[in-house]
Amino acid sequence: MGKTLARAFLSFGLAMLLGAALGIMLGRKPWLDRLAASWLVVGLNLPALVVAIIFYIWLGLTEAALVSAVVVNKLPLVITTIREGVRSFSPDYDELAAALRLSSIRRLRLIQFPQLLPFILAAARTGLSLIWKIVLVFELLGSDGGMGYRVSVLFQFFDITGILAYSAAFILVVLAVEYGLLRPFERRALAWRAEPA
Amino acid sequence: MARGAGIDLAIAEKRHPGMKEALFEAFLLTLAGGTVTAILGPSGIGKSSLLRLIAGIDRDFSGSLAIGGEPAAAAPPPGFVFQDARLLPWLDAADNVRLADPSMDRIGAAAHLASLGLAGHDADYPRQLSGGMQRRVALARALAAGSGVLLLDEPLVSLDNALVEELHALLARLFDESGTTALLVSHAAADAARLADRVIVLAGRPARIGADITLPVPRRERRADMLERYRREIDAALAGSA
Numbered sequence: 001m002g003k004t005l006a007r008a009f010l011s012f013g014l015a016m017l018l019g020a021a022l023g024i025m026l027g028r029k030p031w032l033d034r035l036a037a038s039w040l041v042v043g044l045n046l047p048a049l050v051v052a053i054i055f056y057i058w059l060g061l062t063e064a065a066l067v068s069a070v071v072v073n074k075l076p077l078v079i080t081t082i083r084e085g086v087r088s089f090s091p092d093y094d095e096l097a098a099a100l101r102l103s104s105i106r107r108l109r110l111i112q113f114p115q116l117l118p119f120i121l122a123a124a125r126t127g128l129s130l131i132w133k134i135v136l137v138f139e140l141l142g143s144d145g146g147m148g149y150r151v152s153v154l155f156q157f158f159d160i161t162g163i164l165a166y167s168a169a170f171i172l173v174v175l176a177v178e179y180g181l182l183r184p185f186e187r188r189a190l191a192w193r194a195e196p197a
Numbered sequence: 198m199a200r201g202a203g204i205d206l207a208i209a210e211k212r213h214p215g216m217k218e219a220l221f222e223a224f225l226l227t228l229a230g231g232t233v234t235a236i237l238g239p240s241g242i243g244k245s246s247l248l249r250l251i252a253g254i255d256r257d258f259s260g261s262l263a264i265g266g267e268p269a270a271a272a273p274p275p276g277f278v279f280q281d282a283r284l285l286p287w288l289d290a291a292d293n294v295r296l297a298d299p300s301m302d303r304i305g306a307a308a309h310l311a312s313l314g315l316a317g318h319d320a321d322y323p324r325q326l327s328g329g330m331q332r333r334v335a336l337a338r339a340l341a342a343g344s345g346v347l348l349l350d351e352p353l354v355s356l357d358n359a360l361v362e363e364l365h366a367l368l369a370r371l372f373d374e375s376g377t378t379a380l381l382v383s384h385a386a387a388d389a390a391r392l393a394d395r396v397i398v399l400a401g402r403p404a405r406i407g408a409d410i411t412l413p414v415p416r417r418e419r420r421a422d423m424l425e426r427y428r429r430e431i432d433a434a435l436a437g438s439a
């Protein structure tokens with residue numbers, strides 16, 4: 001279980017960082033967006049398994065292959081969400097920043113990041129759910145450990161009890177992440193949206 | 198606050214991309230320090246564009262702009278009050294004010310807000326404030342820039358009468374006490390009659406100064422009948438130059 005979690009969070013972190021950076025670039029530069037748009041569509045619709053198998057063949061049955069396959073699967077989703085976020089930036093706030101002569105760091109921190117935050121959170125939530133699912137499949141496909149591997153072993157013994165036990169543990173972890181991390185963070189970050197008390 | 202700086206604007210040409218005719222051509226405007234000038238004219242004439250040039254929001258024009266005798270790039274940025282309050286909804290009132298002046302701490306920002314009648318509201322988010330209060334916060338933010346120059350883009354539009362009256366009084370007091378140089382874009386002659394020392398009416402394309410009226414009586418001595426007379430004079434100028 002620990003192995004699976006580590007893999008999931010590592011690929012999640014990488015995909016979010018890369019996706020945010022690329023998404024912001026695509027949102028900013030229309031020519032780059034036109035260049036990458038069809039690749040994004042391909043990326044979004046490429047079957048996860050194909051990517052995993054290709055990476056396993058190229059990089060061998062390694063940790064790196066598994067993580068990069070997960071990242072590649074998740075990346076287009078993050079990029080498109082963040083890109084929409086950047087496109088939705090209000091020119092009104094840019095005017096304000098210009099009138100106040102805000103430095104680019106303060107502009108990023110006070111004006112652009114808060115506008116992007118709901119999109120980052122949306123990407124995080126959909127991304128995390130996707131990653132849980134594919135990490136397990138990839139582990140089942142070729143790995144020396146982790147939940148997916150365990151489940152495949154249990155499957156060979158038709159050990160329903162074991163599989164259900166793993167599922168239950170998994171559900172607990174997912175709920176803990178949602179209510180222990182994502183929700184409280186969202187509440188704090190988006191407090192300004194709340195109805196007046 | 199020190200007496201506000203004067204503004205010298207000389208536009209050789211200002212043209213929006215894709216426009217056939219220039220918005221401004223060989224346009225000169227000089228504002229004396231510490232005076233309040235209202236700019237009126239039909240919509241689309243370039244009032245807001247003019248304000249954005251002086252604010253440094255739009256730098257795409259040929260010509261020169263000096264604030265207090267210095268080139269605008271070197272001068273402290275003028276405070277700008279937008280048509281909508283344009284507060285950042287994710288920052289509370291005090292942080293919105295501090296946006297204009299990072300060296301101001303929260304206590305200073307709260308005191309500054311209190312001086313505009315917003316005591317105790319420094320930790321409120323914009324959506325917790327009424328429309329009138331949001332405008333006050335926006336005004337506080339523009340003043341916090343501390344340059345002594347204030348640019349107002351139709352700050353009183355789409356407000357109900359009571360609120361307009363309240364903000365008129367607030368602005369008049371502010372102009373009298375601080376000696377701010379202010380440029381007020383408006384479409385209402387009543388705003389100009391109440392607040393301005395000088396009224397400029399823009400007309401035509403490229404825009405030129407259609408009328409330049411001085412209102413010599415100090416703001417606080419203007420009685421109702423005088424305001425009415427000023428208002429009619431300005432309205433006549435508007436109609437005459439249209």
